[in-house]
Amino acid sequence: MVIHEAFGLNDNIRDITRRFAGEGYAALAVDLFTDHSRAICMARLMGSMLTGREPASVADLAAAMDHLVAQPGVDPDRVGAIGFCMGGGFVIAWGRRDRRLRAIAPFYGTNPRPIEAVRRMCPVVGSYPGKDFTARAGRKLDGHLARLGVARDIKVYPGARHSFFNDTGRAYDEDAAADAWRRMLDFFAEHVQSARPSR
Numbered sequence: 001m002v003i004h005e006a007f008g009l010n011d012n013i014r015d016i017t018r019r020f021a022g023e024g025y026a027a028l029a030v031d032l033f034t035d036h037s038r039a040i041c042m043a044r045l046m047g048s049m050l051t052g053r054e055p056a057s058v059a060d061l062a063a064a065m066d067h068l069v070a071q072p073g074v075d076p077d078r079v080g081a082i083g084f085c086m087g088g089g090f091v092i093a094w095g096r097r098d099r100r101l102r103a104i105a106p107f108y109g110t111n112p113r114p115i116e117a118v119r120r121m122c123p124v125v126g127s128y129p130g131k132d133f134t135a136r137a138g139r140k141l142d143g144h145l146a147r148l149g150v151a152r153d154i155k156v157y158p159g160a161r162h163s164f165f166n167d168t169g170r171a172y173d174e175d176a177a178a179d180a181w182r183r184m185l186d187f188f189a190e191h192v193q194s195a196r197p198s199r
Contacts, residue, residue: 001028001030001080001081001082002020002081002082002083002087003081003088004032004084005088005166008031008032009033012167012169013029015167020082023185026071028064028068030064032057032060032061058097061081061090062097062098065100077100077102079102081101082106083107083109084165084166086109089106089110089111089112092109092111093117095121096117096122097120102122103125103188103191104124104125105124106126106141107180108129108132108134108164109126109137115141115144118148119148121148122191123150123187123191124151125184126138126141126142128154128155129161130159131158131160142154153187155179157173157176159176164180165180165181
């Protein structure tokens with residue numbers, strides 16, 4: 001599952017989805033905006049961040065996942081999600097709620113408030129730019145997950161800026177993006193592609 005940033009489902013997100021498909025994943029890019037809902041969706045996100053309520057879009061993500069796992073050849077026990085900026089915040093909120101997710105990969109996402117809301121989080125591989133307000137969120141998430149004993153690989157890239165993974169933008173950082181992609185693939189290979197641990 002690939003979740004877009006505030007720019008919506010654009011060519012960059014489609015390209016990332018194709019890259020996952022090239023790695024052997026069944027990949028679905030969700031579109032959380034209709035023609036008229038972008039401003040409404042952003043306003044709701046800001047409200048949920050301020051109040052600690054779960055973003056309404058999390059229910060949309062769960063419905064999109066229902067569609068994905070219903071496709072032929074998709075293993076419903078091996079699903080991960082990646083999100084960018086706004087989508088990074090959504091994927092963190094979703095990762096603490098949907099037990100079907102094996103791992104999530106937030107890129108420069110914000111944390112739910114309070115941070116204790118992530119107490120039931122699935123494994124997390126997070127990538128954050130050092131020259132951005134979300135770096136603090138990444139460090140805070142890392143510390144909290146460490147206390148909970150949740151599997152994680154969270155890295156802050158000191159010289160990178162917001163949207164460093166977007167190779168169509170001015171903030172693109174080739175070295176940070178390549179390292180983040182490699183870390184994410186390695187983490188997903190361990191936590192998503194592998195068999196679910198026996199209980």
